[in-house]
Every structure is written in C-alpha cells, then in structure tokens.
Amino acid sequence: MEAMDAVGTAAAHTDFSIWGLFWAADLVVKSVMLGLLGASIWCWAIIVDKTIQYRRTKSAMNRFERVFWSGQSLEELYQEQSQQPQTGLSAVFVAAMKEWKRSHEQNAASYLGVQARLEKVLDVAIARESENLEKRLSFLATVGSAAPFIGLFGTVWGIMNAFTGIAQAASTNLTVVAGPIAEALFATAIGLIAAIPAVIAYNKLSSDAGKLISRLEGFADEFSTILSRQLEARGGR
Template sequence: MEAMDAVGSAAAHTDFSPIGLFLMADIVVKLVMLGLLAASIWCWAIIIDKSLKFTRVRSDMNQFEKTFWSGQSLEELYQTLSQRPTSGLAAVFVAAMKEWKRSHEQNASSYLGVQARLDKVLDVAISRESEQLESRLPFLATVGSAAPFIGLFGTVWGIMNAFSSIAASQSASLGVVAGPIAEALFATAIGLVAAIPAVIAYNKLSGDANKLVGRLEGFADEFAAILGRQLEARSRK
C-alpha cells in the first residue's frame, strides 16, 4: 500500500503540461523539440505567405487576361506594363514583346530565327516565374517527411533516459518512468504537429502552383501564335 502511495505521489508531482514536459526533458530532447517548433513556425509562415501570393497572382492574371483580350493595342499595353515591375502573365508578355521589338528594330529577316528566339524568351520567362511560384515549397516537403523521424529520435532518446532512470532507481514503477516516457512521446507529438500541416499544405500549394504555371504556358502558346502570324505576314511583304 505504501509503495502504491509513493508511486501515486511521484506521478502527481510530475508536471505533464507541455511546458513542464519541455523543462523536464533531456537537453537532446529539448533541442529536438525546439528544432521541430522552429520548423513548424517557419512552415506556417510559408503557408500563409504562399496562400496570399497565389491569391494575388490569380487576381493579377485574371486582370491581365481581361485587358489583353479587350482589344487594346499590344504596343500600348507593352508601354504601360514596361514602366513598372511585372510578374505572372504580364512578365511573360513584356519579355516576349521586348524580344519582338528588338528583332523588329534590327529588321531581322529570318522568320525561323525570330520565332526560335521568341520561344526561347518565353521559356525563360515561364521558368523564372515558375521558380518564384515554387520557391520554399520544397521546405514543406522536407519537414513533412523528416519531422516524424526527428520526433521519433527524440522519443527513442527519451525512452533511453527512462530505462536509465529504472536502472538507477532499481524500480520499474510508473512514478519512475512516467515523466521520461511522457517527454519522449511529447517529442513525437511535436514532430507530427509540424509534419501534418506541412504535408497537406505542400500538396495543396504544389497543385495551385502547377495550375498557375499551366496558365503561363497556355498564354505563352497563344501569344507565340499571335506573334508568329504577324512574323509570317511581315515576311511575305
């Protein structure tokens, strides 16, 4: 009876709150917890930033397409957009128009040469925009795949400490091992808290980025066809 009371007293004096578990943890487990918390905070910063950016990019693309297909002169649109920083469809349009005007001013006679340069410029512009859209997303994938294993490392280390406590006290009572095991499991919990939102957000944001890149590629194909027809008409004169 006295032994059970001692176990209950030891367990009762153990602080099982998140802060209490962190403070009681071994230095290695603390480093694991802090690293996972930092990764989780950074993941949420990326998620919020990318969500806002993708919303803004979609809005800008919709506005640009509305203006582009409104019948406004391409030259006027180029003059307007070239005066300020651009992104998305506007950046692709400005890059292609810049190459088009350069070729026109140099009186390039080779239709195939001009077309090849325009295609190259469009590819580079799309690649640049795609890189910006997908930047920092690999970090989410890394955290999503690695965080559970890092948390598991903290768990294993904590369980090792629990066995050390058992050996030192020569007792396997709950009061002896409850604290170290709780600390160990808390490390795994933090790993899952970091990993689950990161995986979900990575899948969602990657899909959104691919859709936006698809719109860039679709517009580039349409615009290249428009410029190609103008090049062909000019070469026949």
C-alpha cells in the same frame, strides 16, 4: 534507501503540462523539440506567404487576360505593362515583346530565327516565374517527410533515459518512468504537429502552383501564335 529516494524524486515530478514536460526533458530531447517547433513556425510562415502570393498572382493574371483580350494593341499594352512591376502573365508578355521589338529594330531577316528566339525568351520567362511560384515549397516537403522521424528520434532518446532511470532506481514503479516517457512521447507529438500541416499544405500549394504555371504555358503558346501570325503578315522569312 537510495531506491526509495529515486522513486520519491520521480513521484514529485507530477507536472505533465506542456511547459513542464519541456523543461524536464533531456537536453537532446529539448533540442529536438525546439528544432521541430522552429520548423513548424517557418512552415506556417511559408503557407501564409504562398497563399497570399498565389491569390494575388491569380487576380493579376485575371486582370491581365481581360486587358489582353480586350482588343487593345500590343504596343499600347506593352507600354503600360513595362512601366509597372511585372508578375505572372505580364512578365511573360513584356519579356516576349522586348525580344520582338529588339528583333524588328535590328531588322532581323530570318523569320525562323525570330520565332526561335521568341520561344526561347518565353521559356526562360516561364521558368523564372515558375521558380518564383514554387520557391520554398521544397521546405514543406522536407518537413513533412522528416519531422516524424526527428520526433521519433527524440522519443527513442527519451525512452532510453527512462530505462536508465529504472536501472538507477532499481524499481519498475510507474512514477519512475511516467515523466521521462511522457517527455519522450511529447517529442513525437511535436513532430506530427509540424509534419501534418506541412504535408497537407505542400500538396495544396503544389497543386495551385501547377495550375498557375499551366496558365503561363497556355498564354505563352497563344501569344507565340499571335506573334507568329504577325511575322508572316509582315513578310518575314
């Protein structure tokens, strides 16, 4: 009689909608689902934010390069760029020009010393901009690699509950296990929903960040060469 009641109770659980599966799930499975859902939402926030940031950075780099190679004097360009927020190439340029002006104001006598300091400043500026470009991308990689396993944990836990239900009901009727198994598999589905966009976005955004960083490094090399020529022209040693 108790077995029949258990089967009847399981049969009554016929709500296989998303909300139905969630509310009927075990507390552990619910926690897994909510954690994966939160991670997925945060991933999409990062994806949108980084996409906008990279587009703005690329556009700002294009504008700066047009001005930089237009023939405008470095001093005039420095005065313009230092009076507004710097990002990307302009941040690297302003950092190097600050060191350049500081060295000349102090009448630095060593050409090699000035050159070494400029290269160091350029490296630090590039590292700072690179860190800003790559910030939070590691979270996408973490979700992409871990979410399927977290979802699988929820699935295994749910299937354990399903088998427990079989034992308690003393019946292998599909109505006994259909609900718990569906709830368990739903956890895996959410894990994949979180992981797949995270992996794709990480690969794409990492590639975009790498291209922007390469532009920073290329500009730094060119600008360092220009400043080196000016040092030689001024008779630095």
